[in-house]
Amino acid sequence: xxxxxxxxxxxxxxxxxxxxxERIRNADRINLLRLWGVSVFFLxxxxxxxxxxxxxxxxxxxxxxxxxxxxxxVFWASRRFGPVAPFTTLxxxxxxxxxxxxLQWATLATSPSASGVAGFTVGVYVxxxxxxxxxxxxxxxxxxxxxxxxFEILLQHFAGVSAGAMMSxxxxxxxxxxxxxxxxxxxxELVERVESAERQRAELGLRxxxxxxxxxxxxxxxxxxxxxxxxxxxxxxxxxxxxxEYGREGFVGRQVFELIHPDDLAAARxxxxxxxxxxxxxxxxxxxxRHRNGSWKPFEVVAKASLDKTGQSIAILTSRDLxxxxxxxxxxxxxxxxxAVGQLAGGIAHDFNNMxxxxxxRSDLLLTELGATQERQRxxxxxxxxxAARAASLTHQxxxxxxxxxxxxxxxxxxxxxxxLEEMLRRLIxxxxxxxxxxxxxxxSIWADPGQIEQVIMNLxxxxxxxxxxxxxLTIATDKAxxxxxxxxxxxxxxxxxYAALVVRDTGVGMDAATLARAFxxxxxxxxxxxxxxxxxxxxxxxVRQSSGHIEATSTPGQGTQFTIYxxxxxxxxxxxxxxxxxxxxx
Amino acid sequence: MxxxxxxxxxxxxxxxxxxxxxxxxxxxxxxxxxxxxxVAALMADTLGLEGYEVETARNGREALKKIAGRSYDLILxxxxxxxxxxxxxxxxxxxxxxxxLPRLAFVSGSTEVPEYAxxxxxxxxxxxxxxxxxxxxxxxVQRCIQSVGLSNDG
Numbered sequence: 163x164x165x166x167x168x169x170x171x172x173x174x175x176x177x178x179x180x181x182x183x184e185r186i187r188n189a190d191r192i193n194l195l196r197l198w199g200v201s202v203f204f205l206x207x208x209x210x211x212x213x214x215x216x217x218x219x220x221x222x223x224x225x226x227x228x229x230x231x232x233x234x235x236v237f238w239a240s241r242r243f244g245p246v247a248p249f250t251t252l253x254x255x256x257x258x259x260x261x262x263x264x265l266q267w268a269t270l271a272t273s274p275s276a277s278g279v280a281g282f283t284v285g286v287y288v289x290x291x292x293x294x295x296x297x298x299x300x301x302x303x304x305x306x307x308x309x310x311x312x313f314e315i316l317l318q319h320f321a322g323v324s325a326g327a328m329m330s331x332x333x334x335x336x337x338x339x340x341x342x343x344x345x346x347x348x349x350x351e352l353v354e355r356v357e358s359a360e361r362q363r364a365e366l367g368l369r370x371x372x373x374x375x376x377x378x379x380x381x382x383x384x385x386x387x388x389x390x391x392x393x394x395x396x397x398x399x400x401x402x403x404x405x406x407e408y409g410r411e412g413f414v415g416r417q418v419f420e421l422i423h424p425d426d427l428a429a430a431r432x433x434x435x436x437x438x439x440x441x442x443x444x445x446x447x448x449x450x451x452r453h454r455n456g457s458w459k460p461f462e463v464v465a466k467a468s469l470d471k472t473g474q475s476i477a478i479l480t481s482r483d484l485x486x487x488x489x490x491x492x493x494x495x496x497x498x499x500x501x502a503v504g505q506l507a508g509g510i511a512h513d514f515n516n517m518x519x520x521x522x523x524r525s526d527l528l529l530t531e532l533g534a535t536q537e538r539q540r541x542x543x544x545x546x547x548x549x550a551a552r553a554a555s556l557t558h559q560x561x562x563x564x565x566x567x568x569x570x571x572x573x574x575x576x577x578x579x580x581x582x583l584e585e586m587l588r589r590l591i592x593x594x595x596x597x598x599x600x601x602x603x604x605x606x607s608i609w610a611d612p613g614q615i616e617q618v619i620m621n622l623x624x625x626x627x628x629x630x631x632x633x634x635x636l637t638i639a640t641d642k643a644x645x646x647x648x649x650x651x652x653x654x655x656x657x658x659x660x661y662a663a664l665v666v667r668d669t670g671v672g673m674d675a676a677t678l679a680r681a682f683x684x685x686x687x688x689x690x691x692x693x694x695x696x697x698x699x700x701x702x703x704x705x706v707r708q709s710s711g712h713i714e715a716t717s718t719p720g721q722g723t724q725f726t727i728y729x730x731x732x733x734x735x736x737x738x739x740x741x742x743x744x745x746x747x748x749x
Numbered sequence: 750m751x752x753x754x755x756x757x758x759x760x761x762x763x764x765x766x767x768x769x770x771x772x773x774x775x776x777x778x779x780x781x782x783x784x785x786x787x788v789a790a791l792m793a794d795t796l797g798l799e800g801y802e803v804e805t806a807r808n809g810r811e812a813l814k815k816i817a818g819r820s821y822d823l824i825l826x827x828x829x830x831x832x833x834x835x836x837x838x839x840x841x842x843x844x845x846x847x848x849x850l851p852r853l854a855f856v857s858g859s860t861e862v863p864e865y866a867x868x869x870x871x872x873x874x875x876x877x878x879x880x881x882x883x884x885x886x887x888x889x890v891q892r893c894i895q896s897v898g899l900s901n902d903g
Contacts, residue, residue, distance in 0.1 A: 512829070515858030516785045519880040523791040526883030527798070554880045 181298070181353060186247045188296040193237045193250050195293065196258065204230040222268050229261050251297040254290050255309040262286045263313040267320065283314055284331050288338050295342035298350060307339035385461075387479040388470075391438045393417045396476065405483055407454040418479070423450035423458050430463075437467045437477050451481065460484040500683065504704065511560040518557065521550040571611045571709070573732060576640045576662050577601045579615050587623050587638075594633035595626075605640035606662045606731040614705045621698040622666040622725050629670025629723060639665040643728060645712070656712050661728040668724075673717040681715055702727075777894050778802040778819075782812040782826035782838065783856070788879075792825065792856070795883050796890065809833025813841055820900050821852065823893050828857035828865045836868050851897045854889060856881065 207226045211219030236257070240250045266283050287310035294306040311332045318328050379386050379399050385406070386399035395413050402408050406421075413421065422430050426449045433447040444466045450458040461481045470476050525547035532540050580599055588597055608615075619638070626636050641663040650656040673681060682703040702725075706713045710730050717723040779801050783789040786807075793803040804821075806812035810833040812826065824842075828835035835855055842849050858879035859865050869876050877889045 512858055515879045516788055519858070520787045520791050522880045523788075523795060523883055523886075527791075527795060530798070530883070550880070 180357075181350065182248075185298050188298060189240065189247050189250050192254070192293060192296050193240050196233055196253070197237045200230050200233040222265055225261075225264060225268075229257065232257055251294055251299070251302045252305070254294045255302075255306040258290050259287065259306065259309045259313055262290075263317055266317060283317060284334060287311075287314060287335055291335065291338045292342060295346055298346050300343040300346065303339050303343045303346070307335050311335045383483065385479075385481040387413075387418065387481065389418050389434075389477050389479060391434075391475055391477075393419050393434070396470075406451060406459070421451045423452070426450055433463075433465055434477065437465045438475055440467065443467050448484070449481075460488055500700070500703070503683070507560040511557045514553070514557045514560075518550050518554045522547060522554070525550065571609050573607050574610055574612055574615060575607050576605050576615075576664060576729070577603075579612065580619065580638055580640060580664075583616060583619055587620070590620070591623060591627045591636060595630055596635045598635065598637050600637060600639035602639070602641045605642050606660070607733070608662050608709075608729040609732045610709045610729060611705075614709070618702050618705050618727065619664070619666070621702050625698055626666060626668035626670060626723070629668055629672070634669035634722070636669075637665070637667040639663075639667070641665065642731065645728060657710070657730070660731040661711075662731045664727040664729070666725045667722065669722040672719040672721050672723055673715075674719050678715055678717050682713070776800060776802050777822040777899055778804070779823045779825060779890065780804050780806060780812060780815060780821040782806045782809065782824065782830070782835075784808055784827060784830040788827075792886065795886055799887060799890075801890070809835065809838035809841065812838055813845070816842075816846060816849065820849070822897075822900050823890060824849065824853045825856050825890075826853065827859075828855055829859040829862070836865070839868075839872065839874070852893070852900070854893050856886070856889075 204226055207219055207223050210216045211221075211223040233253075236250055236253050240247045262283055287307075290310060291303060291307045294302050297303070314331050314335070315328055318331065380401070382399065382401055383405065384399075385401045386397070387395055388397040389395055395416055395418050398410075398413050400410055402413070403410055419427060419430065429447055430449055433445040436442045436445050444464060446462065446464045449461055449463050451461050453459050460483075462484055463482075464480045466478045466480075468476050468478055525543050528543050529540060529547070532543065534540075580601060584597070584599060591597060623636065623638075630636070643661045643663045645656065645658055645661050647658045650658040682699050703713060706727055706729070712728045714726045714728075715723065716726075779796055781789050781792045781796075781803055783792065783805070784807055789805045789807075793805055796803050804815060806815055808830040809826070812824065813833070815821075816824070824838075826835045826838055833841070835857065839850070839853065842853060854875040854877070855869065856877045856879065857865070860869060860876055860878050875889060875893060877885055
């Protein structure tokens with residue numbers, strides 16, 4: 163069975179054609195049967211009439227020779243000329259039936275039993291009617307039966323058979339013909355039924371496979387578009403509804419160029435021309451499409467040349483949204499940059515430690531040698547020492563950022579941490595800023611290093627303070643959060659699950675998008691020279707990442723900034739044992 | 750490791766940094782092992798002022814040669830060094846001079862490198878992080894020598 167489309171009309175024609183072929187084959191069979199049967203009888207005539215000279219056989223020898231010759235001629239003609247074949251069934255009625263009559267009629271004079279004569283020919287005629295049924299055509303069966311009945315009545319009339327007996331002969335032939343034609347009709351109907359069932363199955367299969375492929379195209383995240391050489395859209399798959407959020411039929415009949423970014427039009431035309439002129443069968447090009455909300459999304463468009471049913475040249479465009487890939491690439495680049503800077507900083511910090519050791523140590527030695535009277539020199543050396551000490555603490559921060567610092571994590575209550583720091587934070591931010599806390603009672607426990615969490619909170623608070631030089635309000639909040647896969651998948655190595663959230667919100671100057679994008683970058687600072695190291699937020703970033711957490715920043719210039727930190731929540735100690743593996747894996 | 754950052758070469762400092770240990774048992778003799786010559790010189794000077802005898806070595810390999818020649822009351826070693834690092838020195842001492850192990854202390858800026866940190870935790874060797882103050886160094890040396898005493902066969 164094939165799944166190729168086949169219109170219904172052709173199909174029944176194919177059935178009829180098959181039936182006609184079967185009829186011709188059956189006509190051949192009839193001819194072959196007749197040839198053999200007649201030949202055997204002819205042989206019998208030759209032996210009984212020619213050699214043994216039996217009077218009844220001898221008298222009909224010439225007649226039978228003609229009959230045999232006609233039979234051979236019909237057989238030959240049906241084999242030789244195709245159009246003759248379907249009609250050879252007629253010869254049963256035209257040749258065989260009269261022949262049986264003449265043979266029997268010739269013996270009437272010698273045979274005393276009229277009823278015996280009639281009985282023999284009736285048997286022959288019944289056989290001939292059954293043979294004609296092979297033609298599968300009612301009209302041949304009726305024709306044979308009618309001729310047979312006519313000759314039989316004629317014969318029985320000569321034999322002096324009674325009218326009642328004649329009638330029973332006619333009825334017998336009629337019944338035989340009816341039974342045969344009925345069987346033929348049922349057979350033909352059966353063939354037609356099988357034929358139509360097959361056809362329905364084929365159509366169903368075709369429709370199912372069509373539905374299947376339509377569903378594939380309609381539900382794909384790629385957009386499939388068919389265009390003609392002038393750029394008119396012939397077909398647009400339904401995916402445009404959710405990828406670019408246009409209505410289903412929105413662009414059919416319109417120009418594909420209406421969707422493309424003006425700067426990409428030239429590239430689009432070059433690719434289209436290449437495909438339509440046959441210089442390339444497929445062409446891949448990167449284009450920006452207009453989203454319904456007016457933004458531009460990057461797409462990889464593969465154009466493939468084709469022809470439609472009418473021979474019109476078309477191109478099939480497969481457009482894949484690259485936004486997600488671009489975002490992940492950008493994120494990867496960002497984290498690689500952070501990683502590289504971190505490594506560099508870590509390496510420098512190690513050397514700095516050695517040098518600061520010498521500066522500090524030599525200062526100490528010098529101080530022991532300077533007497534109490536040399537106040538000015540002492541003061542100078544102490545300044546050198548203090549400066550070196552500050553540099554040492556900075557080096558320590560760099561090391562923390564480069565993630566080489568060893569964590570000592572334990573189960574911590576985030577609320578306790580914030581509450582414990584509150585007093586110190588108040589002093590840190592000064593009186594012109596109001597500090598409020600919103601601690602969620604079920605924010606939960608986390609597995610982290612307490613010193614580091616303290617550093618995270620302090621850095622964020624200092625950052626907020628510096629953003630609110632003229633006062634404002636600072637809020638520290640805790641909460642619980644469930645991060646689903648839709649969030650964690652965007653963050654690379656973040657695992658979905660239960661998290662505790664720490665929010666630090668200010669009403670300060672805020673950051674624009676460009677500043678926000680670089681906020682966690684080491685050595686990036688907006689503070690005046692000498693005021694900020696540019697390490698505060700990058701340290702926060704390093705610590706959060708090291709604790710298997712995630713940090714988000716949102717900001718509106720002039721209105722304030724909010725940092726949200728998500729740290730994996732742990733329920734008890736046994737669960738906490740499992741977390742460190744996550745935490746140290748990237749140490 | 751950071752010699753390219755420094756203007757002094759090892760040769761210039763050798764004479765000021767090294768003081769030959771004498772056989773006088775009253776003065777403790779200390780071996781300072783550090784690949785950074787300026788740091789080794791600082792430690793030698795600091796401890797020298799306190800009356801200790803100090804010798805220096807640039808790495809674990811050189812330290813082992815010196816240890817083979819004589820015994821020391823205390824070995825102050827860096828962790829991150831070329832050829833043979835602090836951990837390697839510890840392992841060699843464990844094999845060749847197990848009685849010297851209590852006399853080993855680390856002075857290092859690499860205590861936060863994870864493999865060194867876990868090593869220090871496992872072995873209970875005293876560790877002083879860099880940068881240190883002169884006072885820190887004195888306290889470490891005093892504590893170490895008090896706990897193990899002066900070596901007898903010095």
